[in-house]
Amino acid sequence: xxxxxxxxxxxxxxxxxxxxxxxxxxxxxxxxxxxxxxxxxxxxxxxxxxxxxxxxxxxxxxxxxxxxxxxxxxxxxxxxxxxxxxxxxxxxxxxxxxxxxxxxxxxxxxxxxxxxxxxxxxxxxxxxxxxxxxxxxxxxxxxxxxxxxxxxxxxxxxxxxxxxxxxxxxxxxxxxxxxxxxxxxxxxxxxxxxxxxxxxxxxxxxxxxxxxxxxxxxxxxxxxxxxxxxxxxxxxxxxxxxxxxxxxxxxxxxxxxxxxxxxxxxxxxxxxxxxxxxxxxxxxxxxxxxxxxxxxxxxxxxxxxxxxxxxxxxxxxxxxxxxxxxxxxxxxxxxxxxxxxxxxxxxxxxxxxxxxxxxxxxxxxxxxxxxxxxxxxxxxxxxxxxxxxxxxxxxxxxxxxxxxxxxxxxxxxxxxxxxxxxxxxxxxxxxxxxxxxxx
Ligand SMILES: Cc1cc2nc3c(=O)[nH]c(=O)nc-3n(C[C@H](O)[C@H](O)[C@H](O)COP(=O)(O)OP(=O)(O)OC[C@H]3O[C@@H](n4cnc5c(N)ncnc54)[C@H](O)[C@@H]3O)c2cc1C
Numbered sequence: 001x002x003x004x005x006x007x008x009x010x011x012x013x014x015x016x017x018x019x020x021x022x023x024x025x026x027x028x029x030x031x032x033x034x035x036x037x038x039x040x041x042x043x044x045x046x047x048x049x050x051x052x053x054x055x056x057x058x059x060x061x062x063x064x065x066x067x068x069x070x071x072x073x074x075x076x077x078x079x080x081x082x083x084x085x086x087x088x089x090x091x092x093x094x095x096x097x098x099x100x101x102x103x104x105x106x107x108x109x110x111x112x113x114x115x116x117x118x119x120x121x122x123x124x125x126x127x128x129x130x131x132x133x134x135x136x137x138x139x140x141x142x143x144x145x146x147x148x149x150x151x152x153x154x155x156x157x158x159x160x161x162x163x164x165x166x167x168x169x170x171x172x173x174x175x176x177x178x179x180x181x182x183x184x185x186x187x188x189x190x191x192x193x194x195x196x197x198x199x200x201x202x203x204x205x206x207x208x209x210x211x212x213x214x215x216x217x218x219x220x221x222x223x224x225x226x227x228x229x230x231x232x233x234x235x236x237x238x239x240x241x242x243x244x245x246x247x248x249x250x251x252x253x254x255x256x257x258x259x260x261x262x263x264x265x266x267x268x269x270x271x272x273x274x275x276x277x278x279x280x281x282x283x284x285x286x287x288x289x290x291x292x293x294x295x296x297x298x299x300x301x302x303x304x305x306x307x308x309x310x311x312x313x314x315x316x317x318x319x320x321x322x323x324x325x326x327x328x329x330x331x332x333x334x335x336x337x338x339x340x341x342x343x344x345x346x347x348x349x350x351x352x353x354x355x356x357x358x359x360x361x362x363x364x365x366x367x368x369x370x371x372x373x374x375x376x377x378x379x380x381x382x383x384x385x386x387x388x389x390x391x392x393x394x395x396x397x398x399x400x401x402x403x404x405x406x407x408x409x410x411x412x413x414x415x416x417x418x419x420x421x422x423x424x425x426x427x428x429x430x431x432x433x434x435x436x437x438x439x
Contacts, residue, residue, distance in 0.1 A: 004250065020269040038240070041242050043069060065212065069197075133183070138177070222236055246353055259376075261355040268345045297336065315424075353380040
């Protein structure tokens with residue numbers, strides 16, 4: 001029996017039924033037992049980025065999932081951006097030293113470059129837009145802090161941040177309840193469905209298999225490898241890559257139990273908005289943007305004119321909880337973008353991000369399980385970092401080493417959350433506290 005932290009509704013088709021993104025073509029059904037070099041559990045950005053170099057190096061690879069891009073990778077906001085950790089600079093420096101902190105910041109930048117290179121190499125048309133990413137100050141205090149952070153950001157990422165003062169926001173096409181902006185010229189927006197479809201096809205082209213209808217229910221040691229049970233099929237593999245992030249279970253691999261906290265994020269997409277509507281709203285920018293709140297809003301006007309708007313999702317999981325989260329999402333969209341909110345936005349969906357006690361992701365070997373590797377906990381910024389960590393796991397599986405930047409931050413094993421399978425109930429007081437101080 002698979003044990004997961006949320007009710008079954010969260011893992012059903014319902015939360016993604018109205019997702020805007022095209023669904024990648026399904027993989028072949030797992031209709032026979034397989035013996036492969038490497039089994040990859042999870043067909044999201046992490047799993048597919050791991051599978052691709054493995055297949056290219058001649059390893060036999062089977063990616064297993066209930067459907068390709070079923071998880072967050074097929075339903076995110078498409079911000080290919082810096083991030084992955086929630087830990088502050090001070091916390092990172094305390095735990096990993098100043099050099100370790102800087103190594104992490106540079107890895108964030110490498111992660112964006114990794115996706116950019118991959119998209120170029122595979123000639124993927126992913127509806128790319130936005131020149132880096134823009135953070136919008138939600139208060140005068142946030143604007144002051146933003147200005148004070150600019151020099152540090154320039155040093156960390158080796159780029160020049162652009163500051164937009166409050167009085168220039170309208171002229172920059174970013175009118176709204178914002179008190180200034182900081183743009184870092186790193187990152188871009190993409191269509192996650194197209195990115196995932198391209199990745200899955202590349203894995204197949206390299207000789208790997210991507211299987212749908214292949215939910216792994218159990219995993220056990222078998223000889224010098226592992227035997228995975230997916231329905232009535234068995235897959236034996238010398239090595240296993242676990243790429244389940246917020247959709248992981250507490251029962252498949254005991255080590256993983258309690259080390260990730262799934263939390264929901266929700267998104268809506270409008271019909272294509274006209275330039276006249278954009279001018280009336282005062283938001284003519286094509287930058288991908290987010291607010292400086294802890295509980296941030298993220299949004300971008302896409303190449304086809306549609307507006308995408310996202311924020312935290314429901315704490316619970318049921319049709320009623322989804323409906324309440326959708327109502328809140330629409331209210332907040334209307335309060336920030338009243339003109340845009342008059343347009344139909346039939347597409348609304350939600351999915352799991354994953355959080356860590358360390359406030360940072362993990363990527364590396366699974367202790368006590370030779371040949372098993374995992375990467376997870378990207379704190380809602382996994383498009384770039386998950387892609388990077390997947391490729392990093394492939395390096396480790398191939399040779400035990402990586403030529404990529406591999407900071408201590410990613411090597412630190414996160415402690416378990418208290419509360420076991422009930423740990424999600426910790427989110428309610430944590431959210432309440434964060435909202436009380438998020439001003
Ligand atoms: C609404 C939303 C908006 C987001 N917006 C952004 C954004 O704009 N930018 C950004 O960087 N990040 C964003 N994120 C986060 C980002 O999508 C994730 O960090 C990233 O996709 C994680 O990728 P992954 O491959 O590790 O996991 P996932 O894409 O979640 O994939 C895990 C897969 O594992 C599979 N799985 C689990 N258990 C099993 C099993 N036992 N057997 C077989 N398969 C299994 C699941 O079905 C799932 O497909 C967002 C997330 C959400 C939910």
